[in-house]
Amino acid sequence: METERTDEATAEQAAQEIRALIDAAVARRGGDTAAVKPGHRVPFAWPPEAVSHRYPLHSSDWRGTAEFRAHGETFPVQTATTPYGVFGRCEPLWLEAKGDTLEAMLRRMKESAEPLFRRQRAISEALGAEGRFTGSIRSLDNLSLLKLLYCTDRDVSHEASKEIELRASQFRFLPALLEVLADRRHPHRRAAQWCVLDLFEDFPSFCRTSEDEAQVVATIRDLIWSAEDDYARTIYKAGVVLGGHLPGEIGGPALIECLRCVSKVGRRSAIHGLFHVVEWDPELRGAVVRALEECADVESDPQLKEYAQLMASDITQGAYDHIPEPVFPEELSP
Known part of the structure; x- marks a missing residue:
């Protein structure tokens, strides 16, 4: 019991450090909380050929x-x-x-x-250090790995997330990871959130109880609900995690709820995610199709209205693939 209390205290301290990191990033930008669109991940290999x-x-x-x-x-x-x-x-x-x-x-x-x-x-900047980082990511402590999720170099954040995955049984990362998903202020939050969602594809490694699972679902649902953009395809990824890795009685109802969310990229994510819900839990086919048809009836965006209609048709017919998702006009600009 004492070990569990110590573990929880350390985990909560890590979550507090993430909140402090977010506060510091906002302060450096003079209070600006707009998300920065990240570039694509470019895998890094070193040393180059001699x-x-x-x-x-x-x-x-x-x-x-x-x-x-x-x-x-x-x-x-x-x-x-x-x-x-x-x-x-x-x-x-x-x-x-x-x-x-x-x-x-x-x-x-x-x-x-x-x-x-x-x-x-970039690593030093993410860690709040001076100069250049000359060590190995694998040698860093757990808190430093969490900080690297916000690195401007997406390959660094990817490598940090893989190390977190390897240590999942050694440290309770969940509170800090949920802080990252709940973040609405750090400029580089989208790439960090993508990494967390990727980790949650193996959610049993991070969730010890059903309460933990419910917290993960609620935090992903909230991310979808209020999304202002789909930078790094993070909101799309959120729907995939709920639909393909937390389906059935957990992720399915959350995605059906998100069909009514205020964010149109969120609604798009939910429509897509529900296809994967039925893949994993065919018994929900009827409920999902009804929800999509109701969504199409009230949807104000023409692209999403058609997308919901066609997705409902694909699911009804038991299609192995689904209609491609729409791209919004504002997403076509660089």
Whole structure:
């Protein structure tokens, strides 16, 4: 019992830290709470291929030394001048480059290091630290992993979420993850929320009780209900989680309720999610079809009216696939 109380206290402290992180982000923007549209996730792989491996170089060729500066730091470089060009190797960065001259090689090396520097600075910024992060995400504590969900580099937030998934049995992440889903103020909330929803596809790993499950459903429902945008396809993802991973008596009724929500991207998500509810719980087919038909009768948006009608038809016919979801005119702009 004492261990459980300590666990809950630590989990609540993590949730408080997330609230403080959100407050700080809003303060830095002068009170602006608009969401920033994130870019696509670009998988990061480091180190890149060693260019010297394409040529017949020997260890004895690496006789010279040089250096280059970037972002206030100086990096040592081993050099090899050969008939094939000038090669450089920066061991602190696990990076090689090649050029026709020493200057060209160093210039290329500096350019090649920029993706690593951007990632490292993005991690430090998300952690509230200075400089560039030179450690491994896997070595970070649980709170730091939670903070990285808000990283501007979506591959970083993805990697942090995968580490959280691995530690789900070791720490009670649920209160902090629910804080992320309930966030309506941090500029980078959409990518963070997408990661949390992805984690909740395996909700039993994070929910210990039926009360936990109900809290997850309620928080996802609220996210759908008031969504102002579908950046990062987060609201779409929310419907998929409720419909495909929490269906039946849990997610199905929440999605039916969301057919009446104030957000049109939320209603779109609910219409789509209900297709997956029936996939997993065919006994709900009748109730879902009726709800979609009623939704179509009162829906004011022409695209969503047609979408609900066609989705109801697909479900009635037992289709294996469904009508593509509509794209709203405002979503066509960059």
